[in-house]
Amino acid sequence: MQALLMVGEGTQEIADIPVPEVPEGWALVRTIASAAGLFHTQMVKGMLDTGGLPRILGHEIVGEIVEAGSPASPPAGTLVVADAVVGCGVCEWCIRGEDSVCPWMRHLGIDLDGGFAEYSLVPESNLFPLPSDIPIAEAVMLSSALPAAVHAVTRVGVTSGARVAVSGVGSIGFTVCQVAKAYGATTIVAADVSDEQLAAVEPWVDATVNVGDMTPTDAATAMSEAGETPHGFDIAFETAGHLSSVETVIAALRPGGKAMMMGICDGPTAISFDSYLAQFVRREISLITTFGFTRRDFLVGNALYLGGRLDLSPLVGPTVALEDVPSVLAHIEEHGTGGKRYVVDVGMAG
Ligand SMILES: [Zn+2]
CATH class of the missing domain: 3.90.180.10 (Medium-chain alcohol dehydrogenases, catalytic domain)
Structure with a gap:
């Protein structure tokens, strides 16, 4: 053969x-x-x-x-x-x-x-x-591609009524948006730096944001405004594998929110906060990973x-x-x- x-x-x-x-x-x-x-x-x-x-x-x-x-x-x-x-x-x-x-x-x-x-x-x-x-x-x-998205959506606990942010809408992020919708998410906001990929995912989400020239804090604010979730999202998916995207999803969460880390960041990686207590601990943010x-x-x-x-x-x-x-x-x-x-x-x- x-x-x-x-x-x-x-x-x-x-x-x-x-x-x-x-x-x-x-x-x-x-x-x-x-x-x-x-x-x-x-x-x-x-x-x-x-x-x-x-x-x-x-x-x-x-x-x-x-x-x-x-x-x-x-x-x-x-x-x-x-x-x-x-x-x-x-x-x-x-x-x-x-x-x-x-x-x-x-x-x-x-x-x-x-x-x-x-x-x-x-x-x-x-x-x-x-x-x-x-x-x-x-x-x-x-x-x-599809079962990996199902695994991430299941592990992080998307349920009916969830307000969800997805940072990065390549093939994984795109599939995550669809599966989250099928699981009953009522608000889904997708962020990326590619207008083309945001346009492709538009039918499956409530709003899209091109975060190309934004700082993580500004990107998180823009996503919350687009999703009309002034206190942040219940769940945020990081699929881009960039540190700025990691910082964006953590900033975009509501107190008690959960971040699903799907992207693979290259090299030594550290997440930094101006105030570890105020931006992370005090808000009881959970970081959850997924593999396969x-x-x-x-x-x-x-x-x-x-x-x-x-x-x-x-x-x-x-x-x-x-x-x-x-x-x-x-x-x-x-x-x-x-x-x-x-x-x-x-x-x-x-
Ligand atoms: Zn075994």
């Missing part, structure tokens, strides 16, 4: 390798599509441990079951999306349903081979059937999308061939993704 192998830091190559043998409890899937984004540029640079090389990247997998052993598995020929998180299933976190923080967790496309190949191995319990008429370019988003998602988040994301509560089409970027992924990643590294997910066509023609 044709596969794109990461063979060293910064190096990937197309190779012809044998179709893998299927271990017990796993299924062989003919890969139809995967996705490429900023995360893969970080993977190729060696930011995350691949558990050995060569490694087939691609943590999003939509495909068709070729071979599965368990009678409970969807039958051969079924269109499926794979949950990329492979918890150990044994430890106390997995038993509690917190598989995203399982210390023995492995991940398809990171430390297990992923979807940048004509065939993929997936644990049978990680396969979920999809309707055969689902748009494939949107289905790849069910693998990771659980099986439950995956199922909730699928249900929200298939139930027509979300529109993932604005996130669909260009479709690219497997052999073009290295040059696409170089392009993304330099120019970003514009809030889109590149769809990797592995076998869309069938």
